[in-house]
Amino acid sequence: xxxxPPLVQSFVxxxxxxxxxxxxxxxxxxxxALLYVSPEPLNAEQIVESLGISRSNVSMSxxxxxxxxxxxxxxxxxxxxxxxxxxxxxxxILRTLAEERKKREVDPTLSVLREILMQKPASDAxxxxxxxxxxxxxxxxxxxxxxxDVKQLETDRxxxxxxxxxxxxxxxxxxxxxxxxxxxxRTNDKG
Amino acid sequence: xxxxPPLVQSFVxxxxxxxxxxxxxxxxxxxxALLYVSPEPLNAEQIVESLGISRSNVSMSxxxxxxxxxxxxxxxxxxxxxxxxxxxxxxxILRTLAEERKKREVDPTLSVLREILMQKPASDAxxxxxxxxxxxxxxxxxxxxxxxDVKQLETDRxxxxxxxxxxxxxxxxxxxxxxxxxxxxRTNDKG
DNA sequence: CAGTTATTTCAGTAATTACTGAAATAACGA
DNA sequence: TCGTTATTTCAGTAATTACTGAAATAACTG
Numbered sequence: 001x002x003x004x005p006p007l008v009q010s011f012v013x014x015x016x017x018x019x020x021x022x023x024x025x026x027x028x029x030x031x032x033a034l035l036y037v038s039p040e041p042l043n044a045e046q047i048v049e050s051l052g053i054s055r056s057n058v059s060m061s062x063x064x065x066x067x068x069x070x071x072x073x074x075x076x077x078x079x080x081x082x083x084x085x086x087x088x089x090x091x092x093i094l095r096t097l098a099e100e101r102k103k104r105e106v107d108p109t110l111s112v113l114r115e116i117l118m119q120k121p122a123s124d125a126x127x128x129x130x131x132x133x134x135x136x137x138x139x140x141x142x143x144x145x146x147x148x149d150v151k152q153l154e155t156d157r158x159x160x161x162x163x164x165x166x167x168x169x170x171x172x173x174x175x176x177x178x179x180x181x182x183x184x185x186r187t188n189d190k191g
Numbered sequence: 192x193x194x195x196p197p198l199v200q201s202f203v204x205x206x207x208x209x210x211x212x213x214x215x216x217x218x219x220x221x222x223x224a225l226l227y228v229s230p231e232p233l234n235a236e237q238i239v240e241s242l243g244i245s246r247s248n249v250s251m252s253x254x255x256x257x258x259x260x261x262x263x264x265x266x267x268x269x270x271x272x273x274x275x276x277x278x279x280x281x282x283x284i285l286r287t288l289a290e291e292r293k294k295r296e297v298d299p300t301l302s303v304l305r306e307i308l309m310q311k312p313a314s315d316a317x318x319x320x321x322x323x324x325x326x327x328x329x330x331x332x333x334x335x336x337x338x339x340d341v342k343q344l345e346t347d348r349x350x351x352x353x354x355x356x357x358x359x360x361x362x363x364x365x366x367x368x369x370x371x372x373x374x375x376x377r378t379n380d381k382g
Numbered sequence: 383c384a385g386t387t388a389t390t391t392c393a394g395t396a397a398t399t400a401c402t403g404a405a406a407t408a409a410c411g412a
Numbered sequence: 413t414c415g416t417t418a419t420t421t422c423a424g425t426a427a428t429t430a431c432t433g434a435a436a437t438a439a440c441t442g
Binding site for chain 2: 005006007008010011014018020021022023036037038039090091094104105108109112113115116119121122123124125126128129130132133135136139142143145146149150159161162163164165168
């Protein structure tokens with residue numbers, strides 16, 4: 001049913017299985033995996049043959065992948081069929097994934113929270129709930145602000161930032177030590 | 192069916208709807224939301240009444256929330272019923288969420304990739320696929336390394352790191368400028 | 383225009399996932 | 413021990429989601 005090199009097949013099957021955890025379905029996951037490892041763009045019929053699924057399923061799944069911006073449509077000269085690939089650059093893929101997941105999984109919640117926080121509570125229970133929602137809201141806002149910030153970075157800067165991760169921490173720790181030293185010194189001065 | 196303060200109800204219903212996008216189901220989402228905004232721990236029967244769902248559904252959903260470590264089990268003196276809450280600290284919730292999603296959504300892929308990368312390709316197609324999988328693998332490894340790094344941070348350090356986000360970037364840019372100035376100076380020296 | 387090929391749509395069905403009620407288990411007190 | 417209350421399990425069913433085949437649309441060619 002699925003006639004692929006074994007190594008590719010493992011990959012495709014894994015993406016299919018993971019599909020449900022990623023919030024996409026099996027077919028969408030498999031098609032993405034197939035396109036990702038394919039040396040050149042594939043058309044719908046090739047996908048049908050590779051995965052052993054119906055033509056209409058391929059059509060719908062490709063549409064979904066396009067909605068996610070995870071797939072590129074290509075055309076060959078003198079061939080009116082659609083061919084599909086994924087972007088070459090994995091960092092670009094990461095960016096797209098982050099953006100789309102944010103759009104689907106975070107933004108709606110943020111806007112619901114904002115809306116609820118506008119209303120005035122009519123009881124103690126509602127007052128408490130609003131406080132909790134406020135905490136959630138500001139956490140998400142902090143995270144999205146950071147994200148908006150770092151998503152602008154070009155690939156190599158982003159990579160640097162990642163490898164730095166720990167060291168920035170170290171820096172902060174060092175700074176804290178100095179500050180607290182300064183504080184204890186001043187405290188001593190007072191006493 | 193669902194008798195809650197309107198403000199709480201909006202929140203609970205939203206979490207229910209989002210459930211599917213988060214990879215949990217409606218009931219699990221609703222229960223989590225309810226516990227999150229509730230001023231004190233709730234027992235199963237209270238959840239049944241608040242959400243209008245069956246006792247067995249509550250039992251299964253709480254079990255799933257516990258598997259995610261998103262819910263705390265409490266006991267009141269002289270009461271053998273189980274009461275449930277969410278942790279107070281939203282940052283702690285974030286950490287848990289990140290850890291669990293990584294465990295479920297990233298780690299399995301990483302290990303499949305590693306396994307496939309060990310095998311030797313039997314064709315050009317497999318060779319190409321392996322290169323692509325290698326790219327994906329090292330991207331994920333970079334991300335998880337960064338994550339392992341920052342997840343150790345205490346809350347206020349993590350917050351600092353987030354607000355810093357942009358500024359670290361600025362710093363990197365400044366560094367780059369200085370380096371490139373140095374380079375062009377040296378280039379000029381040569382000419 | 384009619385004929386051909388590529389793609390999409392969609393009603394019906396298959397497969398999966400969520401939920402319930404009833405029965406089983408467990409943990410206690412009398 | 414038996415009775416009571418809390419919780420879990422699980423087979424059956426409801427609800428949702430995924431997939432297919434057939435028909436419709438679209439885009440081209442001679």
